[in-house]
Amino acid sequence: MNNWLETTLLALNLTNKMQKAEGFTRLGLSLDEQRSMAVFCKTASDLGLSVKKDPAGNIIARWNPAQSILPAVVVGSHLDTVTNGGGYDGAAGVLCGLAAVKKLQDEQVIPSHPIEVVCFISEESARFGISTIGSKAMAGMLDKGIGSVKDAHGVTIKEAAEQVGIDWGNVMAAERDESEIKSFVELHIEQGLEIERHHAEFGVVQGIACPIRLKITVNGKAGHTGTTPMGERNDALVAIAPLVTFVSEEAASLSAGSELPIVATVSTVELSPNSMNVIPGKVELGIDIRSVEDALKEKMAEKIVQQCKRLQEQLDGTITIETLVHNPSVHLDASIMNRIKEAGEKTGFKSHVMNSGAGHDVMNMAKKWPSGLLFIRCRDGLSHHPEEHADIEDLAMGVSILSAFLRQEAGEVSDHTNRDHRTHRLNRTN
Amino acid sequence: MNNWLETTLLALNLTNKMQKAEGFTRLGLSLDEQRSMAVFCKTASDLGLSVKKDPAGNIIARWNPAQSILPAVVVGSHLDTVTNGGGYDGAAGVLCGLAAVKKLQDEQVIPSHPIEVVCFISEESARFGISTIGSKAMAGMLDKGIGSVKDAHGVTIKEAAEQVGIDWGNVMAAERDESEIKSFVELHIEQGLEIERHHAEFGVVQGIACPIRLKITVNGKAGHTGTTPMGERNDALVAIAPLVTFVSEEAASLSAGSELPIVATVSTVELSPNSMNVIPGKVELGIDIRSVEDALKEKMAEKIVQQCKRLQEQLDGTITIETLVHNPSVHLDASIMNRIKEAGEKTGFKSHVMNSGAGHDVMNMAKKWPSGLLFIRCRDGLSHHPEEHADIEDLAMGVSILSAFLRQEAGEVSDHTNRDHRTHRLNRTN
Numbered sequence: 122m123n124n125w126l127e128t129t130l131l132a133l134n135l136t137n138k139m140q141k142a143e144g145f146t147r148l149g150l151s152l153d154e155q156r157s158m159a160v161f162c163k164t165a166s167d168l169g170l171s172v173k174k175d176p177a178g179n180i181i182a183r184w185n186p187a188q189s190i191l192p193a194v195v196v197g198s199h200l201d202t203v204t205n206g207g208g209y210d211g212a213a214g215v216l217c218g219l220a221a222v223k224k225l226q227d228e229q230v231i232p233s234h235p236i237e238v239v240c241f242i243s244e245e246s247a248r249f250g251i252s253t254i255g256s257k258a259m260a261g262m263l264d265k266g267i268g269s270v271k272d273a274h275g276v277t278i279k280e281a282a283e284q285v286g287i288d289w290g291n292v293m294a295a296e297r298d299e300s301e302i303k304s305f306v307e308l309h310i311e312q313g314l315e316i317e318r319h320h321a322e323f324g325v326v327q328g329i330a331c332p333i334r335l336k337i338t339v340n341g342k343a344g345h346t347g348t349t350p351m352g353e354r355n356d357a358l359v360a361i362a363p364l365v366t367f368v369s370e371e372a373a374s375l376s377a378g379s380e381l382p383i384v385a386t387v388s389t390v391e392l393s394p395n396s397m398n399v400i401p402g403k404v405e406l407g408i409d410i411r412s413v414e415d416a417l418k419e420k421m422a423e424k425i426v427q428q429c430k431r432l433q434e435q436l437d438g439t440i441t442i443e444t445l446v447h448n449p450s451v452h453l454d455a456s457i458m459n460r461i462k463e464a465g466e467k468t469g470f471k472s473h474v475m476n477s478g479a480g481h482d483v484m485n486m487a488k489k490w491p492s493g494l495l496f497i498r499c500r501d502g503l504s505h506h507p508e509e510h511a512d513i514e515d516l517a518m519g520v521s522i523l524s525a526f527l528r529q530e531a532g533e534v535s536d537h538t539n540r541d542h543r544t545h546r547l548n549r550t551n
Numbered sequence: 552m553n554n555w556l557e558t559t560l561l562a563l564n565l566t567n568k569m570q571k572a573e574g575f576t577r578l579g580l581s582l583d584e585q586r587s588m589a590v591f592c593k594t595a596s597d598l599g600l601s602v603k604k605d606p607a608g609n610i611i612a613r614w615n616p617a618q619s620i621l622p623a624v625v626v627g628s629h630l631d632t633v634t635n636g637g638g639y640d641g642a643a644g645v646l647c648g649l650a651a652v653k654k655l656q657d658e659q660v661i662p663s664h665p666i667e668v669v670c671f672i673s674e675e676s677a678r679f680g681i682s683t684i685g686s687k688a689m690a691g692m693l694d695k696g697i698g699s700v701k702d703a704h705g706v707t708i709k710e711a712a713e714q715v716g717i718d719w720g721n722v723m724a725a726e727r728d729e730s731e732i733k734s735f736v737e738l739h740i741e742q743g744l745e746i747e748r749h750h751a752e753f754g755v756v757q758g759i760a761c762p763i764r765l766k767i768t769v770n771g772k773a774g775h776t777g778t779t780p781m782g783e784r785n786d787a788l789v790a791i792a793p794l795v796t797f798v799s800e801e802a803a804s805l806s807a808g809s810e811l812p813i814v815a816t817v818s819t820v821e822l823s824p825n826s827m828n829v830i831p832g833k834v835e836l837g838i839d840i841r842s843v844e845d846a847l848k849e850k851m852a853e854k855i856v857q858q859c860k861r862l863q864e865q866l867d868g869t870i871t872i873e874t875l876v877h878n879p880s881v882h883l884d885a886s887i888m889n890r891i892k893e894a895g896e897k898t899g900f901k902s903h904v905m906n907s908g909a910g911h912d913v914m915n916m917a918k919k920w921p922s923g924l925l926f927i928r929c930r931d932g933l934s935h936h937p938e939e940h941a942d943i944e945d946l947a948m949g950v951s952i953l954s955a956f957l958r959q960e961a962g963e964v965s966d967h968t969n970r971d972h973r974t975h976r977l978n979r980t981n
Contacts, residue, residue, distance in 0.1 A: 204824045205773075247826040312778035330777060334827060343635075345934045346816040346839040347760060347908035348742035351803040353932070358817055362795035369789045373781040386776040387788055389825050394634045396677040397764060397818050397837050398909075399935045407827050411777040478777035479828075502783070504775045505829045 122220065126516050130216055132160045133200060134208040144205040144507030148272075149243025149254060150178070150281035157200040161215055161240045168223055170238070177258035177295035178242040178287045184222050185235035187534045192303040194232070194531040195490075196221065196523060197239030199255065199482060203247035207509020209499060214308045215240045217497075217516060221523040228524075233532030234303055241482045248272045248281075250334075250407075250445065256482035260489045261296035265289075304457055304491045304530060307483040308519050310511050311496040312504035321473035322515075323522060324496030325462045327455075328413040328476040329484045331448035333422050335408040337361065337429060341438040343394060343402025358392060358401040360436040367428050368408060375421060383412035384478060385421050413450045413476040451484040457493035464525040465495075470518055479504075495522060552650065556946050560646055562590045563630060564638040574635040574937030578702075579673025579684060580608070580711035587630040591645055591670045598653055600668070607688035607725035608672040608717045614652050615665035617964045622733040624662070624961040625920075626651065626953060627669030629685065629912060633677035637939020639929060644738045645670045647927075647946060651954035658954075663962030664733055671912045678702045678711075680764075680837075680875065686912035690919045691726035695719075734887055734921045734960060737913040738949050740941050741926040742934035751903035752945075753952060754926030755892045757885075758843040758906040759914045761878035763852050765838040767791065767859060771868040773824060773832025788822060788831040790866040797858050798838060805851060813842035814908060815851050843880045843906040881914040887923035894955040895925075900948055909934075925952060 131137055134145055135156055147153040158180055162172045165182030172182045183193065198214020218238035225232065241255035249270050257263040268279035268289050279289040316324045341357030365387045372385035389407030408425065412418045426442055433440040462472045477494060486492045497519045500510040561567055564575055565586055577583040588610055592602045595612030602612045613623065628644020648668035655662065671685035679700050687693040698709035698719050709719040746754045771787030795817045802815035819837030838855065842848050856872055863870040892902045907924060916922045927949045930940040 203826050203829055206829075246828050247824070250827050252828070312775045313780070314783075332777065332828075342933075343936045344932075345742045345909050346818055347762065347814060347841040347910065348932065348934065349814065349908075350743075350812060351799065351806055351814055353744075354799075356799065356816070358795055358820065359799045362792050362817075365788055365792035369781065369784075369786065376781055382780060384777060384779065384781055386786070386830055387792075388776055388822075388827050388829060388831060390788065390820050390822050390831075391825075392818075392820050394677070394935075395819050395821075396633055396935075397680055397839055398676055398682070398762075399633055399818060400816055401818060401820075402936070409776040409827055478779075479775050480777065502774075502778070503772075504778065505824075505826075506773045506832070 122224065122520065123513050123517055125223065126216065126220055127513055129164055129219065130208070130212065132164065133157055133212050133216060135160065136208070139208050139510070142507060145202045145208045146204050146206065147200065147202045148204065148248040149201040149245055150248070150278065150285055152285065154201045155285050158240055161200060164219055165238060168219060168226065170222065175259065175295045176288065176291045177255050178282065178285060179255040179259055179295060180240040182238045183235055186231050187233060189233060189235055191234045192301055193235040193237045194303050194527060195237045195239055195305045196308065196527065197241060197482065198307050198309060199241045199244035201243055201245050203245050203505045205507055206505050207507060209310045209509050209511045210312065210504050211244055213310050213497065213511055213516060213519070217308045217519040217523055220520040221527055224520055224524040225528060230528055231534040233534055236527055236531050244482055249278055252480055253482050253485055256485040258292055258295035259297055260485040262485050262488060263293065265293055299489055302490045305483060305486040306457065306461065306493045306495060306523065306526060307481055308495045308497065308523055309481055310499035310504060312479050312499060312502065314502035315475050316473050316496060316498050319473040322470040322518060323465050324473050324475045325458050326477045326494035326496060327453055327458055327474055329451040329480060330411040330413045330476060330478050331450050331480050331484060332446055333410040333418045333444065334446035335422060335425060336443040336445050337364070337406040337408065338441045339404040339438065341402055341436060344400045346398045346400055349400060354400055355437045356400050357404040357438065360432055360438070361404050361406060361440065364406065364428060364432060368425060371424050372421060375417060379414065379417055381412055381414040381417065383414070383417045383421055385410040411478050415449050451487050453487055453493055454491040457491050460529065461493050461495050461522065461526055464529065465522040468521045468525050470522065495519065552654065552950065553943050553947055555653065556646065556650055557943055559594055559649070560638070560642065562594065563587055563642050563646060565590065569638050569940065572937060575632045575638045576634050576636065577630065577632045578634065578678040579631040579675055580678070580708065580715055582715065584631045585715050588670055591630060594649055595668060598649060598656065600652065605689065605725045606718065606721045607685050608712065608715060609685040609689055609725060610670040612668045613665055616661050617663060619663060619665050621664045622731055623665040623667045624733050624957060625667045625669055625735045626737065626957065627671060627912065628737050628739060629671045629674035631673055631675050633675050633935045635937055636935050637937065639740045639939050639941045640742065640934050641674055643740050643927065643941055643946060643949065647738045647949040647953055650950040651957055654950055654954040655958060660958055661964040663964055666957055666961050674912055679708055682910055683912050683915055686915040688722055688725035689727055690915040692915050692918060693723065695723055729919055732920045735913060735916040736887065736891065736923045736925060736953065736956060737911055738925045738927065738953055739911055740929040740934060742909050742929060742932065744932035745905050746903050746926060746928050749903040752900040752948060753895050754903050754905045755888050756907045756924035756926060757883055757888055757904055759881040759910060760841040760843045760906060760908050761880050761910050761914060762876055763840040763848045763874065764876035765852060765855060766873040766875050767794070767836040767838065768871045769834040769868065771832055771866055774830045776828045776830055779830060784830055785867045786830050787834040787868065790862055790868065791834050791836060791870065794836065794858060794862060798855060801854050802851060805847060809844065809847055811842055811844040811847065813844065813847045813851055815840040841908050845879050881917050883917055883923055884921040887921050890959065891923050891925050891952065891956055894959065895952040898951045898955050900952065925949065
């Protein structure tokens with residue numbers, strides 16, 4: 122299994138080594154993502170799964186040896202990455218999903234429910250500032266209007282989607298009926314160090330900290346850097362720079378004073394005109410705030426609003442604040458959570474129940490179906506970084522837990538007639 | 552004359568109105584700059600000047616009615632702009648240069664020395680971070696190696712030059728011999744409010760504050776914004792943000808404590824990966840420092856270096872500083888300065904002797920030829936901004952001063968034979 126995992130991990134990442142200085146860049150709705158998804162299709166096909174692409178571009182690989190009409194038990198994640206990201210965020214989930222099916226096949230299990238491995242499209246917000254497009258579409262939560270949102274090169278989501286063969290006019294048809302799916306589980310690298318700190322081996326997530334995202338626009342006044350005296354400037358960057366420190370310090374202080382942590386980051390900065398001899402006339406900042414505790418996120422956002430008001434007093438210009446995203450945090454299904462935990466512990470691994478600071482496709486699936494999230498460790502807790510890494514042993518552990526969970530969740534055609542029948546069929550196809 | 556100035560100003564700016572929300576964008580070595588230069592060529596030709604393009608792409612429009620072999624008296628400026636800049640920075644100088652020749656023609660002056668109006672190529676550093684490429688080439692100060700410097704889209708100076716018909720391999724041939732030019736004068740908008748503050752009408756520049764430009768590179772560590780606790784971050788932006796305030800406050804404080812002012816600006820910021828859900832792993836800042844007092848600039852640069860060292864102590868990463876530009880300030884020719892002053896005052900305008908916070912093509916020409924710089928007022932001192940504006944009356948004043956200076960500097964073929972000869976020739980060509 123470990124060999125298969127290693128080989129397939131490289132293949133999904135379109136590479137022959139996982140550690141590269143530049144990491145991996147497969148932005149959502151890009152041809153790079155498509156190439157990686159094509160490897161997913163091939164791998165699933167080779168395992169005998171039937172593969173189809175839904176109207177949003179998600180790939181659904183279905184294993185239904187019992188030709189059951191029951192709702193599917195679904196596992197999945199994504200294959201897109203941030204710019205210069207790692208090859209495990211997302212990839213680990215689809216890899217272990219396929220591997221779990223392979224393991225059940227190797228164990229000659231015939232599940233009562235169909236099992237599906239889904240590769241969601243465009244999970245990361247790196248390209249368009251909008252995350253989990255594919256799982257939103259599947260859960261019926263997509264706002265079709267996002268089609269006009271542009272990437273840094275002015276390409277809209279609709280255009281990018283059409284460039285990879287998605288008919289945006291039909292994207293809403295990707296929504297699946299509640300009756301089609303029994304439950305959903307995502308496996309993902311932790312992107313943190315909580316599991317290790319608690320001397321555990323895997324994480325079972327109860328809550329997902331969904332973000333509040335703010336866009337701060339500062340309008341000062343551009344002017345020549347050489348001829349405008351210091352006292353006569355309305356430098357938009359000078360006006361807003363203290364907010365970076367403020368956000369960092371306030372998040373640290375709010376975290377220290379609360380039971381649940383909060384994180385806040387000024388993660389994007391755009392200067393205009395961003396030219397060596399022009400005073401910055403306009404600055405746009407993007408701020409990402411996360412906590413499982415929604416009230417804490419709102420408190421942080423309010424502190425930022427108040428601080429911007431104070432900073433504006435020293436500027437002959439304007440500071441405006443737009444809320445780009447305001448997603449309440451997601452609490453996952455307790456029953457699924459417990460069964461993942463049990464599946465892992467029965468397999469011999471120690472669990473840690475925790476929250477997720479990052480959003481994942483599961484947060485959309487959880488709105489419609491009982492859903493769970495299983496974390497495996499990653500080195501130094503590092504993610505969205507070229508040095509992102511998960512040990513093959515941890516991936517293999519993930520496969521064991523996932524397959525144990527699936528075996529229980531999907532049930533098993535266990536009577537002798539069927540078992541013989543299956544053996545017969547297997548022989549026939551060999 | 553005012554009508555001619557208005558019409559020609561619009562034509563040079565390829566527009567039918569000067570005030571536009573988006574201003575003017577004619578980057579150096581772009582097709583936009585070329586289109587504007589083509590209007591310059593046409594206008595000069597219509598005035599009977601012979602027009603040629605030198606190997607660096609500068610346009611030299613020569614008026615030599617006496618067919619003199621004496622060195623030329625040269626005036627000139629540029630037609631490129633910053634992104635969303637104004638239509639006067641540069642354009643005012645070439646416009647008034649042509650107009651001054653027109654005025655001398657209207658006054659039936661036959662200058663003893665040839666008079667040239669030069670339109671330099673690529674004066675602004677907005678595109679490549681390198682300023683005054685054309686005048687550097689003419690003064691023999693160009694470093695041909697800059698050909699590999701790239702703009703934001705990855706286009707090199709060499710490629711851009713070749714796209715507008717310049718053979719970069721031959722660019723050094725643009726250097727002119729010292730004997731070809733008697734003196735050089737540039738007219739430019741002030742880009743400040745010193746003339747107005749001193750209740751004067753034009754400025755005569757004695758010193759030009761050339762910049763020290765620093766590039767600060769901060770290497771922290773990227774990571775997921777949702778999963779990396781505040782206490783475990785190496786956020787490059789958080790590390791360097793206080794430098795923005797520091798630069799602004801220190802420049803103000805150094806200015807207050809010195810006879811000559813200093814300005815310093817963090818004018819460019821590039822985040823990497825600049826993605827909403829990734830902690831900034833790398834930040835690059837561009838800092839522009841200017842003063843006529845070189846020691847003051849160096850003091851400011853040193854303070855920045857020291858501050859970066861302090862900021863690095865709080866970062867598990869590196870802050871490196873590169874000096875992109877370190878140009879000693881330029882002191883202009885005292886004799887030319889006095890004669891511009893006299894020319895203006897004889898014409899009835901009040902002068903103010905001052906320094907320039909901005910670099911101009913004249914600073915290169917001054918290295919080889921006696922050179923002067925004449926400022927006219929611009930509204931609110933605003934430049935590199937869509938609202939940049941100079942009154943037509945101030946442009947007309949500039950023309951009067953420039954033509955008076957040229958008439959004296961170029962001398963006049965004053966004997967009757969020549970005057971008759973000229974009249975004869977003029978008749979013939981009508």
